[in-house]
Amino acid sequence: MRIDRLSLRNFRNYTEAEVCFVPGVNLLVGGNANGKTNLLEAIGYLSTGRAFRTRKEQELIRFGTEFAELSAELFSQERAQTLRAVLFSGRRPRQLFLNGVKQKTAAGIVGVLPSVLFCPEDLLVLKKGAQPRRKLLDNVICQLRPNYDAALTEYQRLLEQKSAVLRDWRDSPSLREVLPEYNLRMAQVGALVISYRARYLKALSACAAEFHREFSGGAEELTLNYHTVSNIDDPFAPVERLRELLAEHQASHERAELESCQCLSGPHKDDFEARLNGLSIAQFASQGQTRTATISIKLAERELLKRDSGEEPILLLDDVLSELDMGRQDFVLNQLKNGQVFITCCETDRLTSLGQVLRIANGSVK
Numbered sequence: 001m002r003i004d005r006l007s008l009r010n011f012r013n014y015t016e017a018e019v020c021f022v023p024g025v026n027l028l029v030g031g032n033a034n035g036k037t038n039l040l041e042a043i044g045y046l047s048t049g050r051a052f053r054t055r056k057e058q059e060l061i062r063f064g065t066e067f068a069e070l071s072a073e074l075f076s077q078e079r080a081q082t083l084r085a086v087l088f089s090g091r092r093p094r095q096l097f098l099n100g101v102k103q104k105t106a107a108g109i110v111g112v113l114p115s116v117l118f119c120p121e122d123l124l125v126l127k128k129g130a131q132p133r134r135k136l137l138d139n140v141i142c143q144l145r146p147n148y149d150a151a152l153t154e155y156q157r158l159l160e161q162k163s164a165v166l167r168d169w170r171d172s173p174s175l176r177e178v179l180p181e182y183n184l185r186m187a188q189v190g191a192l193v194i195s196y197r198a199r200y201l202k203a204l205s206a207c208a209a210e211f212h213r214e215f216s217g218g219a220e221e222l223t224l225n226y227h228t229v230s231n232i233d234d235p236f237a238p239v240e241r242l243r244e245l246l247a248e249h250q251a252s253h254e255r256a257e258l259e260s261c262q263c264l265s266g267p268h269k270d271d272f273e274a275r276l277n278g279l280s281i282a283q284f285a286s287q288g289q290t291r292t293a294t295i296s297i298k299l300a301e302r303e304l305l306k307r308d309s310g311e312e313p314i315l316l317l318d319d320v321l322s323e324l325d326m327g328r329q330d331f332v333l334n335q336l337k338n339g340q341v342f343i344t345c346c347e348t349d350r351l352t353s354l355g356q357v358l359r360i361a362n363g364s365v366k
Contacts, residue, residue, distance in 0.1 A: 001074075001076055001313065001340065002075050003021055003113065006043065006071075006072050007071045007072070008039075008068075008069070008070055010067060011038065011062065012035065013038060013062065014038065015062065015363060019039070019358065019365045022340075024340065024354075025340075027343050029344075029357055034361050035360050035362070035363045036344035037318050039342070040318050043072070043342065044117055044316060045060070045070060045085060047112075048142060049096060052119075057094060061088075066088065067087060067089065068086070069087075070084065070085045070086075070087075072084075072113070081112060082097075083097070083098060084097040096108065098112060107146035107147075110146045110149055114305045114313035115313055115315070116140070118317050120318070120319060123294050126294055127290055133271055137200060140200070140204075141196055141197065144305065148192070151192040151193055151196070152193060155190055155266075158186050162182040163262065165182065166260075167261050169261075183250045188243055193270075194235050194246075195235065195236075195242060200304075204304060205222075207304055208297045209222045209223065211295075211296035212296035215292050215296055220277055220292075222276055222293050223278075224272050224274055225275065226270070226272050227271045228270050229246065229266065229267070230249070231249050249266075250266070252265075253265040276289060291324065302315060312338050312340070313339065316342050317343045320332075321345065
């Protein structure tokens, strides 16, 4: 698994760029706001069909231009392949291509270039609110299971529409008539979301615990516990049972949703709790313990993608090493012996010998 060449046109701060990469470690070196992270974002977009810094694709298009184009030559699934994305300003939908064939949805490209992203914001994900933790789960499950990507996209669409109805129903009371249909469909799709998340988190917890035991010298036990709607005590139950329980939860929150004009029931409020030796990381862990646990989780993500595809996924490290002390840097660097890795940094320092160095300045690569 590797990306050999990346071509960009009008993407973020790049007017035109073509970059060749080595199979091992690629160091992207340059000052802030020169375009290092933009390169990682382009690779991530071709990997998942999603941008990791924004939900607005307009922000990916260079200011003042009508479209952006990203393309990559890669070796994946034991053969040479190509990925291409064209993004348009305005309301025109994007176009995604795999080996020159236009894909109907992002599910058509998912799994071709699996990747794991690790950025400084991730080091605090176990201390923050629930939304970044849901995103952490969703980003990998979407790569592992294209059906999950489709279900999550549909659920988010329904959630936005139901939320709009709840905001406006007092001005247009007839809107309440469509709520039962939204609830029915959201219970159906939401049950799938919960089932996928529960099973993935179980595997992630077991794998992350192995990394953390090694990282902490066996002194700490890391566990991850899934939390979904309050009346579901077994998220591994059959999907039909989960649907029934979601419908019951929706019914019990109907009045509260109308009064608050917000959607209060469903997996869009899911979360997971990380614990060390039984104690909540969010409440009791030191900064060092939190970072160690987060690194273990990210390395576990990579391992699970590898187990599923049989290939080492690409690892994207966005300026994360500068946030770690020497011991944690060494632990991460010792995991980079296999697969293709991209590391952004301001200075190479001790990293120079790891692999190819690419200098990034003002949207150009040397």
